[in-house]
Amino acid sequence: MKELIEQMLSELGEDPSREGLLRTPARVEKSLTELTRGYHQEVAEVVGQGVFNEDFSEMVLVKGIEFYSMCEHHMLPFFGKAHVAYIPDGRILGLSKIPRIVDMFARRLQVQERMTAQIADAILEVLAPKGVGVVISASHLCMMARGVQKQGSHTVTSSMQGVFRDDARTRTEFLDLVRSDGHG
Numbered sequence: 395m396k397e398l399i400e401q402m403l404s405e406l407g408e409d410p411s412r413e414g415l416l417r418t419p420a421r422v423e424k425s426l427t428e429l430t431r432g433y434h435q436e437v438a439e440v441v442g443q444g445v446f447n448e449d450f451s452e453m454v455l456v457k458g459i460e461f462y463s464m465c466e467h468h469m470l471p472f473f474g475k476a477h478v479a480y481i482p483d484g485r486i487l488g489l490s491k492i493p494r495i496v497d498m499f500a501r502r503l504q505v506q507e508r509m510t511a512q513i514a515d516a517i518l519e520v521l522a523p524k525g526v527g528v529v530i531s532a533s534h535l536c537m538m539a540r541g542v543q544k545q546g547s548h549t550v551t552s553s554m555q556g557v558f559r560d561d562a563r564t565r566t567e568f569l570d571l572v573r574s575d576g577h578g
Contacts, residue, residue: 395423429464429471432501437516440498444488445520453564455479455571456492465536466503474532474548477572480517481524481557481564487517506532506551514553525556527568 396419400410408415457477465472476496480487499512514528529552537547557564 395426396420399423428501429462430502432498435498435501437495437498437520440494441487441491441520444491446486446488447484448482448486449484450482450486451524453479453481453567453571454486454489455568456489457572459493459496461496461500461530461532463500463502463504463506463509463532465534466505468536469503470535470539472504472506472532472534472536472549474530476513477527477529478513478517479527479558479568479571480521483522483524485521485523487521492517506530506534506549510551510553514555518555523556525558525560525564526553527555527558527565528553529569529572 399419399422403410403415403418410416410419455477456479457475459476459478460473461476462471462473464470478492478496495516496513499509499516510528510530513530514526517523517526529550531548531550533548537549554565558568559565
């Protein structure tokens with residue numbers, strides 16, 4: 395990958411042998427490897443032993459999960475917060491597993507719409523809950539730094555499955571909780 399990055403620097407009109415760029419190919423390779431580590435992870439590996447039998451049937455919500463991803467169209471970062479909820483049906487997921495699932499899908503070349511659905515689908519697959527709701531709000535550098543250059547814009551996507559899709563009261567409760575500060 396380093397040779398490709400050196401070539402890219404040359405194509406951009408830079409001198410890859412100048413002092414400030416000497417170690418750039420190695421840094422970029424390391425950065426891209428970290429930013430795309432989700433390709434080398436599977437849901438089962440990320441969840442591990444984090445599923446527990448529990449007679450709990452109320453909504454579980456983990457909100458404000460920070461994530462960083464890369465737009466597959468421009469290979470520029472997008473970042474924001476994910477809010478993930480589910481209603482258990484005899485099994486719960488260790489709370490730290492939800493941000494790990496978010497990170498696994500975020501650390502790939504992505505579009506926000508697919509990432510939102512992948513997170514919901516993964517939780518459905520692992521738990522078979524009564525429902526799953528995922529809302530993601532993100533800022534995209536491909537919209538902020540190039541193209542339309544709209545720095546204050548945010549993109550919001552959602553995936554509602556099971557009772558979150560079929561029951562308006564459950565969906566409303568979820569969305570109200572996402573909007574609240576959660577400390578009341």
